[in-house]
Amino acid sequence: MTAEPTSPQQPIRILFVGGHGRSGSTLVSRALGAAGKASCVGELRYLWKQGVAKNQLCGCNRRFARCAFWQDVGDAAFGGWRNVDAIEMAGLHQSVMRIRHLAHHLLPGSTGAFGRRVRLYAETMAKVYRGIAEVSGSPMIVDSSKFPTSALLLRRMPGIDLRIVQLVRGPHGVVHSWSRTVQRADKGGRLMATHSPTRAAAEWLVFNAAIESFRLTRTPWTLLRYEDFVARPHSELSRVLEFAGSPSPDTGFLGDGTIDLPVDHSVAGNPMRIRTGVVPLRADEEWRTAMRRARRRMVTVFTAPGMLRYGYPLR
Numbered sequence: 001m002t003a004e005p006t007s008p009q010q011p012i013r014i015l016f017v018g019g020h021g022r023s024g025s026t027l028v029s030r031a032l033g034a035a036g037k038a039s040c041v042g043e044l045r046y047l048w049k050q051g052v053a054k055n056q057l058c059g060c061n062r063r064f065a066r067c068a069f070w071q072d073v074g075d076a077a078f079g080g081w082r083n084v085d086a087i088e089m090a091g092l093h094q095s096v097m098r099i100r101h102l103a104h105h106l107l108p109g110s111t112g113a114f115g116r117r118v119r120l121y122a123e124t125m126a127k128v129y130r131g132i133a134e135v136s137g138s139p140m141i142v143d144s145s146k147f148p149t150s151a152l153l154l155r156r157m158p159g160i161d162l163r164i165v166q167l168v169r170g171p172h173g174v175v176h177s178w179s180r181t182v183q184r185a186d187k188g189g190r191l192m193a194t195h196s197p198t199r200a201a202a203e204w205l206v207f208n209a210a211i212e213s214f215r216l217t218r219t220p221w222t223l224l225r226y227e228d229f230v231a232r233p234h235s236e237l238s239r240v241l242e243f244a245g246s247p248s249p250d251t252g253f254l255g256d257g258t259i260d261l262p263v264d265h266s267v268a269g270n271p272m273r274i275r276t277g278v279v280p281l282r283a284d285e286e287w288r289t290a291m292r293r294a295r296r297r298m299v300t301v302f303t304a305p306g307m308l309r310y311g312y313p314l315r
């Protein structure tokens, strides 16, 4: 794969999809990538563990080590992935990038061992982003890492033009999705992680509040509700891509209630990242019939401040 090299001075534009898991970020990111002619790399925070170390499937349905795109990125960034210790990088990620580390990232200067680890991780990831920009030749990278710690890491990197789109989905659908047992087509039928309803509801609030706090910074931020994307995909994609500096999107892949997905090289994310072709575009409302009344009420009471904030009716 060849492309025009990006000049070292040119900032790399990154559209970061932030928010809570099970909010539809894989589908939305792929749609943003396709419409904006951007490179959709999926949840890049899992690159080291799932891609380089475990050689799992890329979105293109090839093993990471057999995907020409990612091999070219490794060559561009490091002269080959073999020149970086992937296990060490995955461990470094685990030690500084989890949601429990959020407060540490906000401390000014972050000195000491934590600060040194964050700087090393940021320097290494900056090379990865530059490699992606070089190899793809795309005007923008869509990163659906979602975690606020990943967005804060991007803010540390020089030469990055970061834009954040906060993706919110109503909490009942999110909590229900976290409780379902789903086999992963992209990982040989292994089960997707599940969370208890209280944990999923609490994290919905925390992740969304943390991503929304970027409104208080100079980083451009916009909101996208998953339900609005499903109802009005053309206008919502156009709005977000204009915000991201890519006006006049090509939304020819949108049909009447469908979306025609191209091949992406997303390194991690929802199992639907390996699906291509025409798929239905609909809000998953299974929770309305499958969720018990008491649990629905618990979710509403727990997440009411966020529901009101993002325009979800409490009844």
Ligand SMILES: [Zn+2]
Binding pocket: 058, 059, 060, 061, 062, 067, 068, 069, 070, 264, 265, 266
């Ligand atoms: Zn690939």
